[in-house]
Amino acid sequence: MEKRYTIILAAGKGTRMKSKLYKVLHPVAGKPMVEHIIERVIETKPSEIVTVVGHGAEKVKEQLGDRTEYVVQEEQLGTGHAVMQAAEFLKGKKGTTLVISGDTPLLTSQTIDHLFDYHQGKKASATILTAHADDPTSYGRIIRDHVGIVEKIVEQKDATPEEIRIQEINTGTYCFDNEALFDALEKIGTNNAQGEYYLTDIIEILKADGKTVAAYQTEDFEESIGVNDRLALAEANRIMRRRINQMHMVNGVSFIDPATTYIDAGVEIGSDTIIEAGVQIQGKTVIGSDVVIGAHSKIVDSIVEDNVEIKQSVIEEAIVRKNADVGPYAHLRPQAEIGEKAHIGNFVEIKKAKIGENTKVGHLTYVGDAVLGEDINVGCGVVFVNYDGKNKHQTVIGDHVFIGSSTNLVAPLMIEKNSVVAAGSTITEDVKEGDLAIGRARQVNKSGYASHLPF
Ligand code: UD1
Ligand code: MG
Numbered sequence: 428m429e430k431r432y433t434i435i436l437a438a439g440k441g442t443r444m445k446s447k448l449y450k451v452l453h454p455v456a457g458k459p460m461v462e463h464i465i466e467r468v469i470e471t472k473p474s475e476i477v478t479v480v481g482h483g484a485e486k487v488k489e490q491l492g493d494r495t496e497y498v499v500q501e502e503q504l505g506t507g508h509a510v511m512q513a514a515e516f517l518k519g520k521k522g523t524t525l526v527i528s529g530d531t532p533l534l535t536s537q538t539i540d541h542l543f544d545y546h547q548g549k550k551a552s553a554t555i556l557t558a559h560a561d562d563p564t565s566y567g568r569i570i571r572d573h574v575g576i577v578e579k580i581v582e583q584k585d586a587t588p589e590e591i592r593i594q595e596i597n598t599g600t601y602c603f604d605n606e607a608l609f610d611a612l613e614k615i616g617t618n619n620a621q622g623e624y625y626l627t628d629i630i631e632i633l634k635a636d637g638k639t640v641a642a643y644q645t646e647d648f649e650e651s652i653g654v655n656d657r658l659a660l661a662e663a664n665r666i667m668r669r670r671i672n673q674m675h676m677v678n679g680v681s682f683i684d685p686a687t688t689y690i691d692a693g694v695e696i697g698s699d700t701i702i703e704a705g706v707q708i709q710g711k712t713v714i715g716s717d718v719v720i721g722a723h724s725k726i727v728d729s730i731v732e733d734n735v736e737i738k739q740s741v742i743e744e745a746i747v748r749k750n751a752d753v754g755p756y757a758h759l760r761p762q763a764e765i766g767e768k769a770h771i772g773n774f775v776e777i778k779k780a781k782i783g784e785n786t787k788v789g790h791l792t793y794v795g796d797a798v799l800g801e802d803i804n805v806g807c808g809v810v811f812v813n814y815d816g817k818n819k820h821q822t823v824i825g826d827h828v829f830i831g832s833s834t835n836l837v838a839p840l841m842i843e844k845n846s847v848v849a850a851g852s853t854i855t856e857d858v859k860e861g862d863l864a865i866g867r868a869r870q871v872n873k874s875g876y877a878s879h880l881p882f
Contacts, residue, residue: 430522437529438481438500449483451529457691463532470536505623545643546602552638556600566596580627584620598651806832
């Protein structure tokens with residue numbers, strides 16, 4: 428088979444984004460746009476990928492790592508100039524080169540494969556991926572002659588009023604005969620409204636040389652959205668989210684209101700799980716089967732095993748084991764691990780703590796830097812006092828312990844199994860197995876004294 432190469436254009440600053448973050452690093456469904464591009468490109472199995480970097484080069488390289496080679500475009504003189512930079516890797520090689528922009532995150536690898544097939548079928552020197560846009564504003568327009576043969580691409584800023592009305596747009600993705608591409612690039616100039624080296628000019632140059640130029644129109648304009656500003660970014664996010672939600676629904680996940688459910692690309696969800704309205708699931712989260720994620724919960728980089736119920740809670744970098752339940756209004760912070768069948772109730776915050784099987788932390792409690800065994804009952808309003816102002820200290824609690832309400836457990840502390848801590852205690856010393864610990868001032872009742880008070 429013919430060799431396939433890919434050039435990803437990612438050197439632009441993205442002026443129209445008005446952002447400190449370089450354009451191709453803006454996230455769509457939780458992933459930088461250029462990450463979506465490289466993942467799709469890799470699916471088409473090219474033998475070489477060259478990414479053109481410039482603005483934010485280090486950050487883009489950090490994102491893409493060793494999945495691609497890099498060339499630096501020192502000055503951003505246009506898309507044609509950007510492609511020229513890849514000459515050091517690709518010039519003179521036989522094969523087909525896909526050129527793709529870092530700002531078209533919705534393109535699928537199927538469409539790219541279709542483009543390759545069409546290009547090969549037409550034996551063309553260049554094939555443009557085009558689409559029909561209801562509103563073609565800001566895209567390059569495809570100019571065809573009276574029998575429909577592609578003549579050139581005209582940028583919005585260079586178009587005549589007649590050309591501006593054309594609705595077939597350039598998606599910024601092309602297949603080129605690699606040798607013809609680099610030969611033609613030597614001939615492009617900057618005689619246009621933006622004074623840039625336009626890659627799009629190559630079409631006319633190839634035609635003038637008697638080469639075949641083709642255009643493959645995808646049916647789905649949405650796939651080809653180029654993100655140049657925040658409006659298009661929001662639109663791209665909306666489309667990507669809808670695509671992700673549909674994929675999960677096809678896989679057996681129920682959504683109460685998909686339009687208000689925000690799931691990042693790469694999240695995994697098992698079948699028969701129900702996701703209520705307003706839920707956000709982000710990062711590398713994995714959700715099991717038969718889980719219920721209650722309305723307005725937010726789950727980031729976490730694992731939620733089968734049969735768990737989460738009610739309106741925030742969960743970050745945490746693990747919730749099978750059959751446990753969490754919330755409403757619980758906050759699981761990094762390194763919280765909730766054991767099987769454990770119950771975490773309302774207004775409970777858990778950080779860097781392991782909660783054993785069947786243990787209940789029901790109400791208004793902070794657990795930090797702790798290891799709790801099985802079948803423990805933590806009462807209402809318990810504070811694990813883990814921080815002395817300088818260092819964090821750990822509390823360890825054995826199985827079957829009962830911690831009474833409104834207790835302070837001042838770490839470091841070891842509370843052995845089968846013991847009981849009385850309500851209202853401030854515990855500063857370890858508690859031995861089977862003991863009852865009471866750490867509070869004795870109550871004094873002053874007979875008849877109430878009427879002597881000033882209020
Ligand atoms: C480009 C096309 C336009 C097409 C649209 C599709 C040109 C001249 N125009 O316009 O026909 O309809 O894409 O989305 O090609 N880049 C560089 N170096 C540069 C300039 C750009 O690497 O010097 C990169 C950008 O980072 C971006 C991509 O090339 O990823 C496209 O550049 P952009 O400025 O977004 O071009 P558009 O105006 O969208
Ligand atoms: Mg663009």
